[in-house]
Amino acid sequence: MKRTPSVLKILLSDLSEDWVQGNEGPETFSPYDVIGHLIQGEKTDWLDRATRILEYGTAKPFVPFDRFAQFDESKGKSLKQLLDEFEDLRKESLTWLRSLNLTETDLVKKGTHPDLGEVTLKQLLSTWVAHDLTHIAQIGRVMAKQFKEEIGPWIAYFRILNF
Amino acid sequence: MKRTPSVLKILLSDLSEDWVQGNEGPETFSPYDVIGHLIQGEKTDWLDRATRILEYGTAKPFVPFDRFAQFDESKGKSLKQLLDEFEDLRKESLTWLRSLNLTETDLVKKGTHPDLGEVTLKQLLSTWVAHDLTHIAQIGRVMAKQFKEEIGPWIAYFRILNF
Numbered sequence: 387m388k389r390t391p392s393v394l395k396i397l398l399s400d401l402s403e404d405w406v407q408g409n410e411g412p413e414t415f416s417p418y419d420v421i422g423h424l425i426q427g428e429k430t431d432w433l434d435r436a437t438r439i440l441e442y443g444t445a446k447p448f449v450p451f452d453r454f455a456q457f458d459e460s461k462g463k464s465l466k467q468l469l470d471e472f473e474d475l476r477k478e479s480l481t482w483l484r485s486l487n488l489t490e491t492d493l494v495k496k497g498t499h500p501d502l503g504e505v506t507l508k509q510l511l512s513t514w515v516a517h518d519l520t521h522i523a524q525i526g527r528v529m530a531k532q533f534k535e536e537i538g539p540w541i542a543y544f545r546i547l548n549f
Numbered sequence: 550m551k552r553t554p555s556v557l558k559i560l561l562s563d564l565s566e567d568w569v570q571g572n573e574g575p576e577t578f579s580p581y582d583v584i585g586h587l588i589q590g591e592k593t594d595w596l597d598r599a600t601r602i603l604e605y606g607t608a609k610p611f612v613p614f615d616r617f618a619q620f621d622e623s624k625g626k627s628l629k630q631l632l633d634e635f636e637d638l639r640k641e642s643l644t645w646l647r648s649l650n651l652t653e654t655d656l657v658k659k660g661t662h663p664d665l666g667e668v669t670l671k672q673l674l675s676t677w678v679a680h681d682l683t684h685i686a687q688i689g690r691v692m693a694k695q696f697k698e699e700i701g702p703w704i705a706y707f708r709i710l711n712f
Contacts, residue, residue: 392559396552397685502702512699519693520707522560526686533682536675539665544683 388480390518391473394421397525398465406465408532417525421468422456424521428475430455432514433482439497439507440486447498483511551643553681554636557584560688561628569628571695580688584631585619587684591638593618595677596645602660602670603649610661 398406398417409416415423435448460468486492493508534541561569561580572579578586598611623631649655656671697704 389559393556396555396559499702502705505702509699509701509703512696512701513703516693516696516700516703516707519689519696521689523686523689523693526682526684526689530679530682530686533675533679536672537679538672538675539662539668540672540676540679542665544679 387476387515387518390424390522391469391476393522394424394525395469395473397522397529398469401465405529405532408528410528410531415524415528417528418460418465418468419456420521420525421465421472422460422463423453424518425468425472425475426452426455426459427514427517428472428479432510433479435497435510436483436486436507439495439510440492442497444496444498444504447500450500550639550678550681553587553685554632554639556685557587557688558632558636560685560692561632564628568692568695571691573691573694578687578691580691581623581628581631582619583684583688584628584635585623585626586616587681588631588635588638589615589618589622590677590680591635591642595673596642598660598673599646599649599670602658602673603655605660607659607661607667610663613663 398421401417406418407416409419430449431451438446438448463471488507493506493511495507496504497507497510499505530544537544561584564580569581570579572582593612594614601609601611626634651670656669656674658670659667660670660673662668693707700707
């Protein structure tokens with residue numbers, strides 16, 4: 387969790403625009419879009435959901451997460467700005483999370499997901515970590531795909547890997 | 550290319566053993582296996598193939614790459630040792646690569662891949678980069694999968710992402 391902003395900064399800083407903006411087709415994310423999406427998660431999703439579980443339990447369902455909000459929210463911002471913003475937000479999130487001094491009893495508390503129904507705080511926090519990792523995976527895959535033409539016959543090996 | 554060792558170090562340093570050794574089932578790689586595999590690539594594959602293209606052209610086919618050599622080669626080594634080793638080897642590889650002062654004429658030179666047939670030096674170098682990125686993607690995915698149980702109902706969303 388703490389590592390994600392640094393991993394993304396090293397992977398993405400000072401890359402050329404077509405690498406940063408390259409995606410996998412309509413309605414898919416470029417690396418630039420992913421960072422905006424992670425920012426939205428910090429701002430509107432993870433903390434708010436954890437708070438709801440702790441304060442209201444299952445009584446107040448989570449707000450559905452807007453997976454495409456970053457297409458507007460990131461407008462006019464450079465990738466560097468987004469990477470810095472995400473780094474700051476994540477730092478604040480983790481400071482807040484530590485300040486809660488969560489107990490085992492807290493972790494089994496439940497909330498209501500608008501689609502998935504009852505979920506525990508522990509499941510929410512695990513999903514937060516898994517979500518980071520799948521987006522790191524996605525960025526690696528999307529960046530690799532930009533080489534589809536350049537690798538020539540080697541494409542045969544990469545297809546096996548869901549390329 | 551230069552960034553890969555740092556990305557992997559930040560992502561993997563000081564993680565617990567079951568995260569580092571977790572894989573996706575029989576004949577798949579854990580993060581630990583991937584670093585060993587990348588080391589094998591630096592030691593036996595990329596440089597040797599580039600050299601063959603430049604020195605012998607298509608006359609001397611590449612040696613097939615042993616994708617499972619690291620299961621023996623990494624034995625007894627800690628992940629930290631492997632990450633350091635990979636960092637050093639990659640640094641050497643890039644110093645060597647720069648020292649070649651490759652021209653456009655060099656980049657279109659051809660070699661013989663044992664399975665894929667004729668390939669250019671440019672395709673080899675592009676594959677080297679794409680190979681790094683797909684293994685970063687793989688590590689993110691494999692690490693995320695360790696949360697399969699913990700995320701509870703959220704698994705429904707992750708399945709969509711080839712989880």
